[in-house]
Amino acid sequence: MKRLCLLICVATACRGNDTPVEVSPVKAINVTLSPQQIVVGATAQASAVLVDQAGNAIVGRKPQWISLTPAVVSIDSEGVITGLQAGGAAVRARAGSVTTDAPMVVTNPVVSGIVLSRDTATVLIPNGAVQLIATVRDETGNIIANPPITWQSSAPLIATVNTLGLVTGVATGTTTIRASIDGQSAQSLITVKPMPVAGAPVVIAINPPVLQPGNVFTLVGNNFGATAAANAVVVDGVPVTINAATANAISVTLPAAAFPCEPTHTVFVQVTANGLVGGGTAPLKVANARTLRPGQSVVVSSPSDVRCNELPQTGGRYVLSVYNAYRGQVRPGTIGGVPVVVRGAPGIPAAASASIGPRASAASAASGASGRASVVSPGAAPATFPPAWNGGLPLIGNSAFEAASRLRRAREAQQTHERILASNLDYLRERAPAIRARFARPRRPLASSAQIATVGTVTQLKVPNLDAPNFCASSFVVGVRTVFVGAHTIIVEDTSSRFEGRATLQGRMNSSLVLLGQEFETVMWPILTSNFGNPLVLDAQLSGTGKVVMLFSPRVNALQQGRVQGFSVTCDFQAVAQAPSSNVGEYFYAAVPTSLAAGYASPESRDSWMRTIRATVIHEVKHVVQFGERLSRSLPLEEISWEEGMARNVEELYARTFYNNRPARQDVGYAASVGCDLRFAQAAPPECANRPLLMLRHFDALYQYLSTPEPFSPLGRVFGTDVSFYASAWSLERWANDHFATSESQFLKDFTLSPVTGIQNLEARTGRPWEEMMGEWSLALYLDNEPGYVSENARLRFPSWNLRDIWLGLCSDLGPCVNPATMPQLYPRANPFQARALQFGTFTVSSAPISGGSFTIFELTGTQAGSQLIEIRSASGSDPAPTIRLAIARVQ
Numbered sequence: 001m002k003r004l005c006l007l008i009c010v011a012t013a014c015r016g017n018d019t020p021v022e023v024s025p026v027k028a029i030n031v032t033l034s035p036q037q038i039v040v041g042a043t044a045q046a047s048a049v050l051v052d053q054a055g056n057a058i059v060g061r062k063p064q065w066i067s068l069t070p071a072v073v074s075i076d077s078e079g080v081i082t083g084l085q086a087g088g089a090a091v092r093a094r095a096g097s098v099t100t101d102a103p104m105v106v107t108n109p110v111v112s113g114i115v116l117s118r119d120t121a122t123v124l125i126p127n128g129a130v131q132l133i134a135t136v137r138d139e140t141g142n143i144i145a146n147p148p149i150t151w152q153s154s155a156p157l158i159a160t161v162n163t164l165g166l167v168t169g170v171a172t173g174t175t176t177i178r179a180s181i182d183g184q185s186a187q188s189l190i191t192v193k194p195m196p197v198a199g200a201p202v203v204i205a206i207n208p209p210v211l212q213p214g215n216v217f218t219l220v221g222n223n224f225g226a227t228a229a230a231n232a233v234v235v236d237g238v239p240v241t242i243n244a245a246t247a248n249a250i251s252v253t254l255p256a257a258a259f260p261c262e263p264t265h266t267v268f269v270q271v272t273a274n275g276l277v278g279g280g281t282a283p284l285k286v287a288n289a290r291t292l293r294p295g296q297s298v299v300v301s302s303p304s305d306v307r308c309n310e311l312p313q314t315g316g317r318y319v320l321s322v323y324n325a326y327r328g329q330v331r332p333g334t335i336g337g338v339p340v341v342v343r344g345a346p347g348i349p350a351a352a353s354a355s356i357g358p359r360a361s362a363a364s365a366a367s368g369a370s371g372r373a374s375v376v377s378p379g380a381a382p383a384t385f386p387p388a389w390n391g392g393l394p395l396i397g398n399s400a401f402e403a404a405s406r407l408r409r410a411r412e413a414q415q416t417h418e419r420i421l422a423s424n425l426d427y428l429r430e431r432a433p434a435i436r437a438r439f440a441r442p443r444r445p446l447a448s449s450a451q452i453a454t455v456g457t458v459t460q461l462k463v464p465n466l467d468a469p470n471f472c473a474s475s476f477v478v479g480v481r482t483v484f485v486g487a488h489t490i491i492v493e494d495t496s497s498r499f500e501g502r503a504t505l506q507g508r509m510n511s512s513l514v515l516l517g518q519e520f521e522t523v524m525w526p527i528l529t530s531n532f533g534n535p536l537v538l539d540a541q542l543s544g545t546g547k548v549v550m551l552f553s554p555r556v557n558a559l560q561q562g563r564v565q566g567f568s569v570t571c572d573f574q575a576v577a578q579a580p581s582s583n584v585g586e587y588f589y590a591a592v593p594t595s596l597a598a599g600y601a602s603p604e605s606r607d608s609w610m611r612t613i614r615a616t617v618i619h620e621v622k623h624v625v626q627f628g629e630r631l632s633r634s635l636p637l638e639e640i641s642w643e644e645g646m647a648r649n650v651e652e653l654y655a656r657t658f659y660n661n662r663p664a665r666q667d668v669g670y671a672a673s674v675g676c677d678l679r680f681a682q683a684a685p686p687e688c689a690n691r692p693l694l695m696l697r698h699f700d701a702l703y704q705y706l707s708t709p710e711p712f713s714p715l716g717r718v719f720g721t722d723v724s725f726y727a728s729a730w731s732l733e734r735w736a737n738d739h740f741a742t743s744e745s746q747f748l749k750d751f752t753l754s755p756v757t758g759i760q761n762l763e764a765r766t767g768r769p770w771e772e773m774m775g776e777w778s779l780a781l782y783l784d785n786e787p788g789y790v791s792e793n794a795r796l797r798f799p800s801w802n803l804r805d806i807w808l809g810l811c812s813d814l815g816p817c818v819n820p821a822t823m824p825q826l827y828p829r830a831n832p833f834q835a836r837a838l839q840f841g842t843f844t845v846s847s848a849p850i851s852g853g854s855f856t857i858f859e860l861t862g863t864q865a866g867s868q869l870i871e872i873r874s875a876s877g878s879d880p881a882p883t884i885r886l887a888i889a890r891v892q
Contacts (some may be wrong), residue, residue, distance in 0.1 A: 004204045026050045029063055029100040036276060036753040037105040038083045040145055046079035046102065047525075048093045063093035072106050085146040091354075104847040110149055111182040119188055123159060123169035125277055131402040132188055134179045150180045155260075157237025171237040172268035181338065181723045194270065194277035199223055201231075201271035203280030211235060211267070211284045214256035220249055220279065223295055225273040236267035236284055259286045261871040262309035263347025287347075289868055290888055295792040297889035299775035301325075305832050306886050307879055311349055311868040317892040318860040319835075321778040323495070324871060325771040326852025326883045327759050329639050330716035330725075337711060337849025339875040340884055345761075347867030412722040414701070416563040420466060420645065421623065425637050427472060428570040432631060435573055439541040452490055453545055457482045461492065461551055463589055464569050464581040466559045472571030475581035476555050483510055484517035488525050488536070490545065499594050504554045506604070509592065512606055513552065516614065520550075524618045527653045531748040532646070532669060533629040535586055535621050538573065543585030548621060556591040566590035566616040568624050573631065587629065588620050600681045607690070611680060614692040615651045622650040625659055627878030629753055639758045641716045642751075645729030649748060650696055652734070656692035660687075664737070664744050667785075667798035670809025674699055701727030706781060706832040708848075715758075716855035728854075731798075733762070735777050739801040740766040775887030778855040782833055787795035789891050796889060807831050833857060840864045852883065 028050045038044050050058040063074045070088040075081045081091060083106040090103045117133035132543040151161045155175035160165045167177055169192040178187045194200065203221040211217060225231040231250055245252040263625045264287065270279040288311035290298055294316065300306050301410040311318065324338050341770045398833040428435075451459045458481050468474030478498035491513050495506045511674070528535060535548050556564055571579035572587045580680060593609035602608060623643070630637055638646070656662055659673055673695050680691040705712050711719055714728035717760070733751070741747035747765055754761045759770045766773065775794045783789055783796050785804035791797065808830045811817035815827040836845060839862040845855045860868070870888075872880045 007791065009107075010733070015751065019186055024060075025053060026058060027053050027055075029095055031089075031091075031093050032101045033081070033102050033104055036103075037107065038081070039107050039109045040083045040085055041109070041142065042083050044081040044083075044104065044818075046075060046081055046091055048079070048095070048100070050095050059264070061095070063095045066092040066094065068092055068101065073104070078106070081370075081517045087150065091685060107142050108136075108182075109140075109142070111136055111147070111184050112141075113137050114138045114149070114179060114181055114184045114186045116177075116179060116186045116188050119837065120191070121167070121188060122191045122193060123167060124193055125169040125172065126191070127197070128169040128195070130167050130179060130190070131177070132161070133187065136181060136184075145188060147181055152180070153190075154178070155237055158660075159192050161395060170236045172270040172277075173237050179782075181307060183576075187195045193268075197276050197278075199274070199327070200276040200278030202274045202278050203271060203282075204235045206269065206280075206282045209282065210264075211254060211269075211282050213254045213259050213286060216243065216251065216253050218249055218251050219269060219271065219280075221271070221274070222248060223278065224248060224250055224271065225275060230273060232258075232272040232829060234270040234272075239295075254674045256304075257577050261343075261869065261873075262286055263310055263345060263867055263869045265348070272457050273487050282421060287455070288843065289543070292888065292890040294890050294892055295790050297779060297791065297793050297796060297887065299772050300886040300888070301769065301771040302773065303880075303882050303885070306872050306884055308872075309870045309886065309888070311870065311888075313347075313349060313864045313867050314890075315518070315840075315864050316861075316890060319782060319889045320838075320856045320858040320870070321782070321887040322847060322850065322858070322859060323774050323778050323855035323887065324850040324852050324881075324883050325774050325885045326715070327642070327770060328715070328852065329758060330718060330852050332717060332719050332722075338855075338881045339849045340847050340880055341873050341875060341877070342838070342845050342847065343869075344841065344860075345443065345842050345869040345871070346865055347869050349866040385887040386756065392451060413563050413565055414697075414726055415721050416560045416646065417567065418640070418717065418723055420564075420567050422640055423471070424570040425640060425643075428573070428627060428631065429637055431578070432573065432634075432637075434578070436634065441537065452480070452482050452492055452549065453485055453547065455482050455485055459581055461549075462557045462581055463553050463572065464550065466564065466567070468667060471569065472574070472579040472581050473507055478551075478553055478555060480551060480553075483513045486517050486521040486547070488547055489517055489550060490547045491550045493551070493771055494551065494555065494592070497554045499554035499557050499592075503592055505596065506597070509552070512593075512610055516610070516617065517550075519614065520621075523657055524621070524654065525617065525658075527650060528621060528625060530751045531653060531745040532650060533625040533749065535624045535628060537625075537628045537632050539586060540642060542573065543583075545585065548586045548588060548624065549583070550588045550590065550617070552590050552592045554592050555592065557594065564591065565612055568620045568621050568627075570627050572710065586624050588617065588624070591615065591859045592676045610692070611690075612693050615654060616880060618650050618654050619647045622647045624754060633753065635753070635755055636757050638752075638754075638761070640716060641725040641729045642733070642758055642761065644726050645714070645733045646748070646751060648726055648730035649733055649737075652698065652730070658691060658694060664867065667802045669802040669805035674806055677808050697725055698730060699810065700826075702731055703807065703827055707834065709778075709854050710848040710850045710856050711854075713851040713853040715851075718851055730772075731740045731781065732777055732801060735780055735795075735798060736762060736766050736773065739795045740768065745866060757777075771885055774853070774855070775885055778886050779889050781888060782835070782857050783891070785892065791889070793889075804831065827831065835859045837861070840868050 028051045032047050034045050048063045050061050052058050065079050067073050067075045068090040072085055073081050073083055073089045075091050086106050086108045090101050092099050092101045109130055114134055114136045121130045123130050134149050136144045138144055144445050151165055153159055153161045153175050158171055158173040158175040159167050159169050160597040161177050167190055172192050172194055174191050176187050178185055201223045202740055205220040206886055207218045224245055224247050226247050228245045231242055231245050233240050233252050241253040264283055264285045267284040268281055270277055288305050290309050291312050322340055414750050451457050460477055461480050462475040462477055464471040465474040477492045481495045482492050484491040493506055511817055539546055552720045568588050571582050572585055574582045576582050591605045595604040597605045600608050626643055662668055676688040677691055677694050678698045679688040701724055705728045712724040714725050715724055715730050737744055737747045751761055751765055756764055763770055780796045780798055784798040785802050810827040811830045815825045817830050835857040838858050838860045850856055871885055874880050
């Protein structure tokens, strides 16, 4: 009987606990989803293959399907998946005890619009709230379920909003609640008011009548608490300090920096007393009003006033300079540029100024369309030349002058020269005390120095090796012959060295060297001593010859990859025991020509050499003046950028002797200066023939600087190859001299012999703060000779140079302003500036990082519908950096 029952049980697949016995057990389930990502409302298909122990597919069997994230997706018995809301999801296939999970993603469809349940709402405080409901639709008009909306209040001190759109009143006033998703947004204007209750505080009057942050005001009214502690006062959502109170008057102080930068607008002054909320309205003026007529300007030099300013509804054209008034020396890596954000917002229309309207939304302004980011070039070339332009044909393309290659070599030479000067200054700063101590001991003139003071004498001198790690310890000994001896200079020629294995022009340069010596005596020496100081002030402690020695050697041609025209070294002030390279005296070392070719076709010819070496001589001897004068007087050495600027000043004084001896402040234009410099190889006009290289280097570098002033600085080298400060520092010193000096020469000499350096030196010469001068100088660079503009502030000009005419001339000769096909186009615009264009109204524009001592320019034009707010803030939205300042000029 038992055997029969067992057979029956097996034959009928007996399951004892109602769990079927699998004839072919499932070992694994392979699941696929198609697709693995869907949008809300769309479907996907889940498929499964059941596999047995042998790895074979089990035919005719289906798994059980389960959604592991039922809020995100559902799945039916056939494996059809439906997206319910956005998020990560997973489904499971089950067959017996075997399961397999498959992940997927559900996204919202593309949002085409968002609508709030109400455009406006009023919330009563205390404890009032309102629920905003956002409806989001896709491109087909279907409602998107549970969209990830971002909620924001423009004034959270007035009302807050949570992640579900619930708006809660905090203080009396207005705010804009914005709901945003996928670039779409909607907003609702929320007004928060106190609940009307009999006996609530009432503000009848405020004295003074216009509220301003940082000031003290008296609220006059009724139902106040009798003591300060019995009251709470909030202005536009900002708690204020209560100084004293009676039942009818409260004295309050508004915090100086708690209010956002907004145009002048009406706010509610909320008073809470005796458990009741009330108050009254008053105008709040956060921005500094800047009312300017055409020709007027303002420099906002106080850091507390920079952030928020407001222009009246005047229309016209304004120029804004945002600048970084950092006071230190700029070196690579010492200080980064400071980016700023300039935000504009429309204010109160002129017609409504008597009764100020409701609060404007700061968030609305900030999120509006950005101001035009396109660049403009104000002062583009007019159809006809200004009267100062001579209309001469461009020389570029003529074989006599390869402007591109020569200017490139000049820029490379400036980079090398800056490194040499930096090493000289570092050397002298470190050793100045020891040198001065040695000078205090009696000395006899060097016998070798006396030998070279006779024409024809042959002796030996050293050329410092600039390619060595320490050029004061490494040098070349060369044989030299004295060619010229003047009252203040000796010129010697290297007769022993060769250049690249070739014979040099030694013995065939006498006439050129004599002319150079004569010009130094009659032109350069008076300029140096009358305006800067004595190059030989330490001669009695050095060589005792009473002369500057100029050594011309082909060794210099080979130094620093041929990028050195001439140089001086401070180790010549040291004894040989301390500086083996020292010649012990005032020395200048210079390259020589290597070609007998006449004219200017070859840069190595005597004529080309004479064209470039002359300004180099006076530039380098100016450095010797600073070294000697400051060393002899125990004064600190001037910072490198200001010293290079002064060396460019001495070149400028030298250039004027060729510009018909025109003094400073004569508004010299292109034709009489740089234009003639470029025509040195032409016979006409005759005054241009054989002209040395003069102011072209100044204005070439200044053009490059003004094209993008933000990353550069007159305070020093921003990066390794930066030499723009040669020109920007010169322009700053020239501008200050023109406007503040009663005597140009005295200004220059005082600057050279000042007991202070850098910005302090400039302030001592002018009597004006750096933070103010920077604003005026930057506007002057932009507005000098602006057509039709007459500034009421004379300092917004460059009296010595007509900058607009010079830029136009460079663009005409070496750019497209006359012939668009001119090559090379070294100066592509008639004005190097590329100002950012702003339109009155709403804008938010970020600047490039502004280096210490530099600036960025904006032009503001268009049609005004009301006053214009100008807010300056940091890139993070906070107050601007403490060195940032603002200057504004109204042009039209």
